[in-house]
Amino acid sequence: METMEIEESIYQKTTEIDKELKIQLKITGLEPPKIQILKNKREFTNYNFQDNVLTISKPGEIPDNGCYEFIATNSVGRATLKINIRIKDKKSKPPTRPSPPPPPIILTPQPDLSVNISWSPPHDDGGSPITKYLIEKFHDNQWQRVSEVAMEINSYTIGNLEESTEYTFRISAENKIGKSEWTTSEGYKAVVLGVVVPPPRPPFEILAMTQNSFTLRWKPAEEKVSGYLVEKREEGKKAWQECGRSLGWGESWVDVGGLKGGVGYFFRVCSLGVGGGVSEWVGVREEAVKIGGVVTAPSPPQNLQILTITSKSVTIQWSPPKSTGGAQLTSYIVEKLVSMEKWEKIVTLETSVTQFTITNLVNKEWQFRVFAENPIGLSQPAFTECCQLKSHATPPSPPTAPLESRQIALNEIIVTWGIPESDGGARIESYVIAIRDVKKTMWMEVGQVNWDCQKLAVRELEDGNEYLIRIFARNEVGLSEPLESEELVKICNARMGRTPRRSPATVTSRSPKPG
Template identity: 30%
Template sequence: AEDAEYQFRVVAQNEIGESEASPASEPVVYKPSQPGEIEITSISKDSITIEWERPESDGGKEILGYWVEYRQSGESTWKKCNKELIKDRQFTVGGLLEATEYEFRVFAENQTGLSRPRRTAMAVKTKLTYKPDKPEGPIVIESVLKNSVVISWKPPEDDGGAMITNYIIEKREAKEGAEWELVSSSISGTTCRIVNLTENAGYYFRVSAQNTYGISEALEVSSVVIMKPPFGQPGQPVASAVTKDSCVVSWKPPASDGGAKIRTYYLEKREKKQNKWISVTTDEIRETVYSVKDLIEGLEYEFRVKCENLGGESEWSEVSQPVIPKSDVPIQAPHFKEELRNLNVKFQANATFVCKVTGHPKPIVKWYRQGKEIMSDGEKIKIQEFKGGYHQLIITNVTDDDATVYQVRATNQGGSVSGTASLDVEEFLHRHSIGHFDIKPDNIIYFTRRSSVVKIVEFGQARQLKPGDSFRLQFSSPEYYAPEVHHHDLVSTATDMWSKEWNTVVSVARISCGGAIRSQKGVTVAKVKVAPIDIGPLAGQINHAAAEEGGHAKYVCKIENYDQSTQVTWYFGMRQLENNEKYEINYEEGVATMYVKDVSKSDDGTYRCKVINDYGEDSSYAELFVKGVREMSENYRCRAVRKVKRRVDAMRLLEHPPEFTLPLYNRTAYVGENVRFGVTITVHPEPRLTWFKSGQRIKPGDDDKYTFESDKGLYQESLLSYEHHASSEEKISASEEKSLEERTVHKAFKSTLPATILTKPRSITVSEGETARFSCDVDGEPAPTITWVRAGQPIVSSRRFQITRTQYKSTFEISLVQISDEGSYTVVVENSEGRQEAHFTLTIQRKRIPEKAITSPPRIKSPEPRVKSPDASGQHFVRPLFGCCF
């Protein structure tokens, strides 16, 4: 019944009788509750704009829209404002009387009917109109050129109850008897360029605001403005990359450009013993670097530079230090060995752009932001150069203002090369742990018809994310909602549909707290859980093992943060091991053990213990050294171990396990010579390093011939030195050492990596009805997304198709394979730095049918009554009503 409240309860019944009734539900109202409080956002002489909050309850059905009514204070009759339902929760009521009080009320409507109205708390009075106040000061001198100036101001605090139609700008020359002259009376904005002024003269300016009721008082500049631009001179030129007839000259731009973009630079040269300056080129120089050619070998040259904009020319810079062309270096144009990569960083984190440049002579490298050269200040902006041609731009404490396009340009006598990259900064909502889980088109509007700026008008599916909390979300069309919502996964800011890039890295374990309930109206209610902050199992260190053929090896891994859902899997290389005659695998109460029996040469290699639960995963590695397999009788290994406490923020790990960015390399040396092994580990916080010889740990102090060194910082180097007594005739070459050094610098400062497939899925053949399993290991920073594709369409988990994902691994299983599953498949990995895909095939081996079974067509021996029934395609087929014998 309409306007009635209902409660519900449930009684269970079996053959014996009925149970007691369940507790009653909360009262259900089919109509929505009244809208929230009404707020007055704008008042003019003939209109009032109101906004209101959503109803606390929608009555179990979607809110279709709102109705607004008004009346003059003292009247009894309400009048409708809108002819159609309002989707937005704001409305401007026009056509009102000046200086008159009004009341407003708002109704919400769903399919059942109207809610009770929400009224304004008090009457609202329209404005009494008059001329505006004077514009708000001060007048700001934006730029000064030799015969023009740009000024700006703020609108008046009170517009007099009517819209400002225009501003009036006047000028007066600063001399006795001068009068005010009109510049313009049709300026609609709050900025004006005033032209046709006299160079070096002084002026006063004033601004008045106008509406339909009059002109305000004037706002005047506080002091005289002299038409001479405060134009700084460029920095002192520096000559470098000298050859026998050329050099590269670079300089810094002026500290002030006088309010107008620098149009060109003028570069001059002279012989040190001469007084005459000569222009190096008649072409326009747009950059702060130039390759000067046609110099005479043996002469001494000096350089100076000045710049020009619309306001005129600057003073000449200081003279450069003299340079003598004399060396003859083969010229090679600049080239990027490693280019810039786009960055996506958190708010107030540091952004680091890195590139590697080669060229002869050494190129001059400069950085630019939106076309303007960036200067290092040592705090906000840091520009650094490293050995091997690496150049780095660091932007500290990034904000939304830093999110733009950056450019690097390298120049020498052979030419110039440039590269660009963009910087994205985590959005505002994520900084406050707010996730927004839908992108319904109804909730997105443009500010104006021509604007590219959008406004989100409905945040109904936005939530403050508190670790461990559960809440319900409603959705109808899955494509408008984050996949974690309709898959009932852990959610976080990474689940946000408004993220700048899609990032669906979530726990491989599915959290289904009650599942989803679909209503008759096509609305699904999903219960989801917010990802905890402090989660994830930790795999402890596993000792290496050495064995002879026919022997056995034992590995033990102790696990921290384990629970009932923790699962343990052992791998040899990429192959998953199973409990059988070869491998004995046990796991109990946080201790995982694995025996390798009857060891053979093929068992030599790396073993991995992988632990996983509902909140994360971890792995630990160990080597098995089988005697006589590896080339060296003495094997040295370095292991970096840290008790990793995983913290999940937007499903990204804040702390990472150690990673060998420069691995261990074999060494050869003369007898009696010292040998140094070195590794580089990128990690935070500091790891613990352990060195092994033939599987046995080397401890400091065990033997005087071993020394250990370690450098700590952004990356860590550990060096193991010892007196080598093996027989050898070769030393490591200087080029190899240089290559290792360059890789160290590169890895240490590389903040992103393109998505890469480490192990591709193998094509396999399985029998009909069996299970097909494919796996893929990936790498990349940020962590890439992994998508399994067939015939151009992404594969989603279903009854027969199961996809499990972790941050850097995904598995795809097809159970009870059918002939229709045969064919080609693709796995695609992608992040902001790149994309890669791998193709593989599934072949189905059909089951053979005995010859006797196909010698004659089937026939019904004992027919039963039959009935026509439609199949899934809508066609009819004949089936027995009760059954028959074939």
């Protein structure tokens, strides 16, 4: 799921006519998102987004004022962020009252005889920032105050309505000069929703806490729904504000960003019905969640990717999670998808290990996932793309000439060779070295070296004897044909200065240990 973080100071941004406006955003996620911007709930295209910097190109009219909703979407989910932008005229004018919020006011029925109302910011703030919105309802032949909400809030849920009773709602924007004219909604009749949408289920888990964000996870609804909506309310305030939504019945988590460190928040979640409507709200906790003050499970591992694929194995690699949840990581857990919805644990790894090869796979499509773990619990998983194993792998071709050897000490030679021209469709794992005394008929293996080393030191050979040498390359399928020395290798200690005690042949590798 994508997350976006933004400093509180730029929930409202001011610029001048004909000047570019640049806003630094922060987006995190494993998959690059698709970007969309809505201005006052309509498509807006006069922008550029690169390297997490949003540039609005030379706004030229006061009507460019308004609420800009920045939307990032990928295959995992969606994140949104709203910024109120005010365009100042270069000519010095005294501030005035703002224009009214533009119609329409959107009315969305909610459970328990309540309704959610949403609106857009005024086109013109009068030259002074909007400070709050006033909400009223018309009932019993009079207008009644419902609430006042902060300038960054553009929706509010009104409860305790009377069944089958007609209501009208209105919104006014206010700056330091005064209140705007009212924008009035259409009539609304409070009804009990006929379609029962199953709610999300506890337990609610708070994961990957940072100084201004965390991941909220819960159990999916008992029956299929189209997604979930999450709202937040700052401790000490009354207004609820949308802070995230997920699309899909099983997508039972949301990354919540843009929070204030050290501040307490209440959260609630509802399900979105397949055919419309919403479920009842379910509170996450009775007490406020203080941001940055809770030890949680970590965030998912980052940058999970497939490095190599062979006919029987896949090597994956990842980076540590963005947040450890405030506790030290204890392990990584790797799993593979073995059927449509069944995952099987492969291995638990130490936190120093961020690369692993899954072996003994059959020729089919595979997908893998990795969890990070700390003493509190598991993170959300990071997923690889689906991959197809390579087919028809064969043993590699022989190592390449020249096969060279020279005596470097008493009874000791060093042997070198080149890498194969073909790995046979599977990664080279090691080289096998064998020698044969020409007086004998049997070849003797004297050592193996890792794939990235093409030399071996053979010690304690017999003085005066002659030898032949063979080098084999090995992949997961098997051994190649050998590369064989064309000339005999004769041991001559006299050239080294003295004659040592004779002993059986042994071998020493100066390469890394075989994998």
